[in-house]
Amino acid sequence: MTATGSVAGFAPVRVGSVRGAVPSVPPVAGIEGRVRLRYPNRLNAMALDPSKVLPGAGSYPAGELVFVTDLFTSVEVQGTASGDGVEITADSARPVLGRHAALLMRQVLGLTGGMRITIRSHPLPPHVGLGSSSAVLSAVAAAINELCGRPLDHRTLMRLLVDNHGEEIDGNDDEIMPVQCIGGSAAAGLVPGAIQVVCGNAVALLAAPAPAGHTIVLAVPPDLRSWDASESLRAEAENFDGFLETGRRYAPQIAYRLLHECWPDLVTGTPRTLGQLVFDYRFEMGSIRNCAFSHPRLLEYAAQVRQLFESGQAAVLSLSSVGPLFFALTEQPDAVAAGFEAAGLTTFRAMPWDQGYLIDECTVKRHARDG
Template sequence: MNSTSLDTDFPAFTVGAVRSALVVGLTTPPEPVIDRVHLAYPSRINAMALDSSKIIPNGDSAYLAGELLIACDLPRHVEVTIVDDGPPVQTTPDCDHPALARHAALLVRTALGAHERLRIRVTAPDLPAHLGLGSSSGQIAAVAAAVNELYGRPIPARQLVKFLARNHGEEIDADADHLLPVQCLGGSATAGLIPGAVQVIAGAQVPLLQASLPDDTHIVLGMPHNPVIWDARTSLAAEADYFDAFATTGRTYGPQIAYRLLHDAWPALIDGDLRPLGQLLFDYRFRMGSIANCAFSHPDLLATAAKVEHIFMDDIADVLTLSSVGPTFAAVTRTPDQCAAAFTNVGLRTLRCLPRNDGYTVHHGPAS
């Protein structure tokens, strides 16, 4: 895909612009129930697209691929405060990714018809962008959830998931006023808004299935020490060259994935057995072409994948997958030390966290 077609299919839009309206409208603007909120919002691992043929643009901001996600306790902290003066939405000097924070707050403020002025501070996990962990969508979801919380959660969680996914955008280098409309399946919003460490999102961003992970499970992430650093436009252009391959994988394996998920992996997961889910994710990533489709995310991705396969094959982890298009590998394991050592031995940086079964947590500030 050349730059001309990229600009046509993914035209930049203004921060705060509502491109897809909230499905359930409100008759009157709500009043704030508090004047400050502090929220901790989990991150997500995008373990699998249910039908990767549907990640391509369809013209209405809806991407129907579906997703299986794992919510992890790698939190983003958000503070939103009602203030008396200044612009309608303002960010503190130390706010991470301020354009995304403003976009999220403006979206919810517009949807609610609210008029209060808001100040936002976000502290994000200390990780580079484009690792496949949903840093942009997580930022938007966390701020939106905090603003919604400020007004007593008038937007239902499932409607907020759809609204945010269809109004998603990612930063453009050296442009604080515009975003690029990159695909979003709704995983980051769902990870915090809907309880359940493992979740299935059906097409059109509908959270469909939720399950907790056992208390003795851990998540270990393996990522390159020197990931490719690029902005959203460059990343999207690289991914667009693989759209045909994504489509082929989805058309070939989509029905099998859906059947195995519904009739094998999910029933076993509900009974506490992670291995069938792990086998499905392993087959999808390592045997059905998914990792090859994502090779653009890092020059060593295919070679690294071959070196880490044994983590699942040797039962070091119940689940081994790539997150989104990579380059981060994610394992759900009961032996985190052994798993981390296996990632380290192939030259990956490791990060450990726990599954997040309960969504975001909130601490209300005192009323002034």
């Protein structure tokens, strides 16, 4: 796929190309060692202003509300002083994204030597709402940053990841599609807090633990499709007018309610007010209708599962990103799972996670800088 494969204002870029501001750090002359870490996956409950996810100049200040889970993307990076290449092991998930993140970090850090990378991702296919693409990019970049002694602070790394986000194009290992990125997936591992608000240009503004005793129940259609970034963007582009209209009509209300009503209740342990805003956004303000392209039965599923919030069984009920993954934060996981399954959805569970990424091993044999 070449530039002629542009979709709705998005054009492919070469794997490893650097976009946006480049952080200024002393170059890393070479490293030897190994880092193994686990990076949490997020659920995107809502955009604060969905009109800002339309094609622009590479920045998408839509803001988002995210729930961080204990579903992890695992990465191992082995650095060697010899060689100058990036090897992604044959059994790795999402190798193109892993190579993009590694080449990006090599250029930004002036890193020499070779590295061998293994990636384990959640078995759900891409583009269902779990943020797996961003989690892979973030996990690889965070592991390399750790291996080099953290030359990039977390805010700088988050900005770099947002500016250089992209997703795979089927049959093309040399280019990625730079689709919209708001920052929640990177923040999930870089900022402590199970519930987070990312505002403006990828600034993690608010973070709080999840209320005690709550579980996350996730639900997906049994016939998930696997489609690449170009396909999903084409489908999404047909609904950009809906995203624009929802943002124009409701963004001020969303921001006011989130700041003055929902967050004060949340920090005192009461998530229902936040749940009402998310429910209104998804089910009443047009969000699920705008996202109906993600699955042919999405509106049907939504009509069947909305009662999980209306009955009080779920404190929060939402689609994640554009779907088709639904999720609920609940103190009644068995009842909520049964409700999802009665609608024909397949369920699994997670717990809220508020500790950022986990380092399982970090052994740096040599860490030298030049200059």
